[in-house]
Amino acid sequence: MSSHLSSQNQSAYKAEAAHLIEEGNEQLLKNCNTEARQAFEKAVTIYQNIDDKEGIVDTLIQIGKIYYRHTKLSEVQEFFNRAIATYQAVADKIGEADTLIKIAGVYFRDVRYYRSIDAGDSLQIALDYYQKALAIYRDVEDKHGVGLALNNLGLVYFCLEKNDKALHPLQEALSLSREIKFLTVEGSSLHNIGWIKENLGRAKDIGSDEQPFYENLDLVEQALASYQQALDIHRQINDKAGISDTLRNIGATYENRQQFNEARTCYQQAITGYKELGDRTSISDIISKTKIPNLLNRDDPFFPPLQASMSGRTDDGGSPKIIESKKKP
Incomplete structure (x- = not known):
C-alpha cells in the first residue's frame, strides 16, 4: 500500500498515527490501559499500511x-517478538539490534517503577x-551501536551485583565513543562510571548519621570527577535530561558527604532543568529522598502532592543513565 501513497498522504497517515500515540499515552496517565492499548493498536495498523517499520516497532x-506492568508475560513476549520480527523479515540487522536495545530497556528501566x-x-x-x-552490532561493524550496548550492559552487570564485570564494558564504551566522537555515549558512560564508583565507595554497613557514609574516599572523588566530565559533555550537546540527571547525582553525592550547601545548589539546578522538561517524576524523586529542606515551595505546581517521609539521609546516590537510541538527544 505504501508504494501507492503520495508523500502528502504518507504525512497525513503519520499525523493520524502520532495523534493515536498521543491519545494512548494520555490514557496511560489515567491508568486506562485498555483504551491505551486500543489506541496503540490502531496506530500499529496505520504504520503497517504505510510500511513505517520504526513506528510499528515503537508502538x-x-x-x-502495558502487559508487562500487569504481569501478563506471555502477551509481553508476543508483542516484543512481533517487534523483532518486523526487521528480521527484511533482514535488517541494525533495525533488529536497535529493537533488542529498546526491549531490553523495558525490563531494565521499568522494573524500578512497576516491580511487575x-x-x-x-x-x-x-x-x-x-x-x-x-553481538549483532559487532557483526555489522556498527560502532555507535556497540558503544550504546556496552554502556547499558555495564549497568545491568552492576545491578546484578556482578561488580567485577560492570566497569569494563563502560570503559570500553567510553574509549570507543571518544574514538568515533559519539558524545551521547561518552557523556552517559562517564555518568555511569561515576554512579558505579560512588556506590562502590560506600561503607558496607551504614547506620546512623554519625557514621561516615563513604569508606573509600578516593573512589568518591573519582566519581565526582567522572560526573563533572559527563556534565560538561551533556552541556556541549544540550542534553537537558542528561544535565539534570548528572546534577542530581552530584547533589546526592555531596549530601552523602554532608556538604549540604553544594548539594542544595546541584539539586536546585537539576530541579530547574526537570521543570523545563516537565519531568515531575524526577522532581518528586529528589524531594522525597533528600533531607535538605525547602528545595521547592509547597505552592509550586511541581511540588509533589504527597511528599514521602524523609529518611534522614539519602542512600540513593542518584540514578544510572541507559541509552535506547543512537539519535542525538
Missing part, C-alpha cells in the same frame, strides 16, 4: 509495556537482549 513495544516481576529475572532478561544486540 508494539508500547503495547508490550522479580527484579533479578527482569535484569537477566535485559542482559540477554543487550548481549544479543551487542
Whole structure:
C-alpha cells in the first residue's frame, strides 16, 4: 500500500498515527490501559499500511509495556517478538539490534517503577537482549551501536551485583565513543562510571548519621570527577535530561558527604532543568529522598502532592543513565 501513497498522504497517515500515540499515552496517565492499548493498536495498523517499520516497532513495544506492568508475560513476549520480527523479515540487522536495545530497556528501566516481576529475572532478561544486540552490532561493524550496548550492559552487570564485570564494558564504551566522537555515549558512560564508583565507595554497613557514609574516599572523588566530565559533555550537546540527571547525582553525592550547601545548589539546578522538561517524576524523586529542606515551595505546581517521609539521609546516590537510541538527544 505504501508504494501507492503520495508523500502528502504518507504525512497525513503519520499525523493520524502520532495523534493515536498521543491519545494512548494520555490514557496511560489515567491508568486506562485498555483504551491505551486500543489506541496503540490502531496506530500499529496505520504504520503497517504505510510500511513505517520504526513506528510499528515503537508502538508494539508500547503495547508490550502495558502487559508487562500487569504481569501478563506471555502477551509481553508476543508483542516484543512481533517487534523483532518486523526487521528480521527484511533482514535488517541494525533495525533488529536497535529493537533488542529498546526491549531490553523495558525490563531494565521499568522494573524500578512497576516491580511487575522479580527484579533479578527482569535484569537477566535485559542482559540477554543487550548481549544479543551487542553481538549483532559487532557483526555489522556498527560502532555507535556497540558503544550504546556496552554502556547499558555495564549497568545491568552492576545491578546484578556482578561488580567485577560492570566497569569494563563502560570503559570500553567510553574509549570507543571518544574514538568515533559519539558524545551521547561518552557523556552517559562517564555518568555511569561515576554512579558505579560512588556506590562502590560506600561503607558496607551504614547506620546512623554519625557514621561516615563513604569508606573509600578516593573512589568518591573519582566519581565526582567522572560526573563533572559527563556534565560538561551533556552541556556541549544540550542534553537537558542528561544535565539534570548528572546534577542530581552530584547533589546526592555531596549530601552523602554532608556538604549540604553544594548539594542544595546541584539539586536546585537539576530541579530547574526537570521543570523545563516537565519531568515531575524526577522532581518528586529528589524531594522525597533528600533531607535538605525547602528545595521547592509547597505552592509550586511541581511540588509533589504527597511528599514521602524523609529518611534522614539519602542512600540513593542518584540514578544510572541507559541509552535506547543512537539519535542525538
